Amino acid sequence: MSAKDGCGHHHDYYKRRKFYYHVMAAIIALIILILFVILLIYLILRPTKPTFTLQDITLYAFNISTTTTTLTSNLQITISSRNPNSRIGIYYDKLDVYATYRNQQITLPTMIPPTYQGHKDVNVWSPYLYGNEVPVAPYLAMSLAEDETAGTVLVNVRAIGRVRWKVGTFVSATYRLNVNCPAYITFGNKNNGFVVGPAVKYKVVEGCNVDV
Numbered sequence: 001m002s003a004k005d006g007c008g009h010h011h012d013y014y015k016r017r018k019f020y021y022h023v024m025a026a027i028i029a030l031i032i033l034i035l036f037v038i039l040l041i042y043l044i045l046r047p048t049k050p051t052f053t054l055q056d057i058t059l060y061a062f063n064i065s066t067t068t069t070t071l072t073s074n075l076q077i078t079i080s081s082r083n084p085n086s087r088i089g090i091y092y093d094k095l096d097v098y099a100t101y102r103n104q105q106i107t108l109p110t111m112i113p114p115t116y117q118g119h120k121d122v123n124v125w126s127p128y129l130y131g132n133e134v135p136v137a138p139y140l141a142m143s144l145a146e147d148e149t150a151g152t153v154l155v156n157v158r159a160i161g162r163v164r165w166k167v168g169t170f171v172s173a174t175y176r177l178n179v180n181c182p183a184y185i186t187f188g189n190k191n192n193g194f195v196v197g198p199a200v201k202y203k204v205v206e207g208c209n210v211d212v
Contacts, residue, residue: 065133112159
């Protein structure tokens with residue numbers, strides 16, 4: 001191979017390297033531009049997380065057994081969500097609702113159908129929450145029995161899921177949603193609730209903690 005051929009190969013190599021360098025630089029610049037646009041949209045619109053309110057609880061069954069340390073519960077809740085944003089919609093891709101007592105889950109999760117929430121819109125759901133002979137820790141069974149005897153039990157209604165923000169035609173990535181709604185249920189005094197057939201309905205109207 002002549003010196004001229006060697007120089008030609010080196011020249012082609014440097015041309016290809018320069019071409020790849022420009023391509024990579026263009027890709028990086030495009031990614032930076034996209035991220036900048038997303039950041040700019042966020043700073044201008046500043047999406048605010050939705051607000052949740054637990055409106056009422058209808059209690060059909062709530063029976064604790066200290067012998068078998070199990071809890072059977074059957075309740076229906078009414079929970080609302082409001083989108084406070086005037087320019088941003090919210091996709092609820094997944095939302096599971098369940099009840100807990102002192103951080104232990106006491107009902108099966110109930111799935112809320114996926115939905116879209118428009119600007120300033122309010123959605124209201126009334127799912128049933130069931131738990132049939134759910135095992136609980138012995139100390140929790142004793143504590144729950146004591147609270148029920150005292151007349152008041154603090155139950156937390158929780159919702160976990162995934163949401164996305166919609167601005168015009170742009171839809172964001174998925175964000176995890178955590179909702180925690182405390183509710184005090186009273187026993188032994190039905191004057192605090194409304195008798196609905198075999199159940200008792202309690203007005204709660206309690207604001208919920210929301211993390212996105």
